[in-house]
Amino acid sequence: xxxxxxxxxxxxxxxxxxxxxxxxxxxxxxxxxxxxxxxxxxxxxxxxxxxxxxxxxxxxxxxxxxxxxxxxxxxxxxxxxxxxxxxxxxxxxxxxxxxxxxxxxxxxxxxxxxxxxxxxxxxxxxxxxxxxxxxxxxxxxxxxxxxxxxxxxxxxxxxxxxxxxxxxxxxxxxxxxxxxxxxxxxxxxxxxxxxxxxxxxxxxxxxxxxxxxxxxx
Ligand code: DX5
Ligand code: ZN
Numbered sequence: 001x002x003x004x005x006x007x008x009x010x011x012x013x014x015x016x017x018x019x020x021x022x023x024x025x026x027x028x029x030x031x032x033x034x035x036x037x038x039x040x041x042x043x044x045x046x047x048x049x050x051x052x053x054x055x056x057x058x059x060x061x062x063x064x065x066x067x068x069x070x071x072x073x074x075x076x077x078x079x080x081x082x083x084x085x086x087x088x089x090x091x092x093x094x095x096x097x098x099x100x101x102x103x104x105x106x107x108x109x110x111x112x113x114x115x116x117x118x119x120x121x122x123x124x125x126x127x128x129x130x131x132x133x134x135x136x137x138x139x140x141x142x143x144x145x146x147x148x149x150x151x152x153x154x155x156x157x158x159x160x161x162x163x164x165x166x167x168x169x170x171x172x173x174x175x176x177x178x179x180x181x182x183x184x185x186x187x188x189x190x191x192x193x194x195x196x197x198x199x200x201x202x203x204x205x206x207x208x209x210x211x212x213x214x215x216x217x
Contacts, residue, residue, distance in 0.1 A: 001186065001216040002028035003209060004062050004172070006196035008044060008142045018205070019057050025206030026213060029062045029084075031174070031194045034077075036067035039091050040140035047073070047080040054081030062194075064112065064174065066139045067091060071098040078105035086110030086133050089117055089125075099128045110172070114139060115147050119156045129169050131192070132157060136185065137175030142196040146176030151188045158189025179211055186216045 005027045010018040019030065030053065035044040050061055060083035067073065070087040071094060077085050085102045089111055092098055102109035110131035111122060115138060122132065134153050137144040154171060161167045172192035173185045182193050195212060202208040 001213075002170075002192045003213055003216075004029035004031040004192055004194045005199045005205070005209070006031040006033060006142065006174070006194050008033045009196035009200035015053075016056050018200075019053065019059075021205045022199075022209070023057050023059055025204075025209040027059055027209060029192070030057060030059045031062045031064060031196075032082075034063060034065045034067060034073075035140065039068045039088065040066040042140045047076040050077060050080035050082055060084065062086070062172075062192075064133065064194075065091070071101055074098065074101045074105065078102070078107050082107055084108040084110050084131055086112050086131065088112045088114065088139075089121060090114055095125055096128070099125055103128065110169075112139075112174075113153070115150055119153050119160070122157075126160070126167050126169065131170045131172055133172040133174055133194075134190070135175055136173045136177070136181070139175070144176055146178070146181040146184075148184070151184055154185060154188035154190050177212075179215060182212055183215050 005022045033044050035042045037043045062084045063082040064086050087098045099109040108130040111129050112133040114135050136146050136150045170191045173190045174194035177195040178198040199208045
């Protein structure tokens, strides 16, 4: 079980301070949201931010690309120091190629599905990925409410990897994760939990991380 705080809810003027607090507070990964204003109706973080983060933290950088034509930017994010690069199934007609490209850079490839995309759509790419991210909100903004209908997709995916033991991916959930929903997602089979507003919305990030980790360990 791993907790991946999303820096989308950080104080951007004090990003280094916030990242240090997350690392000291027990974060397992750092989730970095990339948005292009086209695939999702918001803008966030380019490769320069990943590059700036790389030397200031030991935490693996979990890069979530919410962008059209992601294959054109994989080189840049890999060179910037991403440890995982995740591309949306819906964002490209060449998902297979995009995942192959990520693996060629010795970066962990991940595929992401929106709430409206079924798990079955992923069948042919599951052998290529180290991680599957099930969006538990519509992508684009922090602070939205968790969509309970996504839980059965997590359970379905967990069942697929239990049936076929050649598949080795982790299941990650992203959006609306708090002290209630994290337990529901864990029970359904998720291993990695992204949380933004819950972690930054409390008294201290360390306290919030401890609360969430206490519920899944
Ligand atoms: C939403 C992003 C999330 C976001 C989650 O599109 O992918 O990573 O930061 O934020 P919360 O935890 O506030 O829902
Ligand atoms: Zn994300």
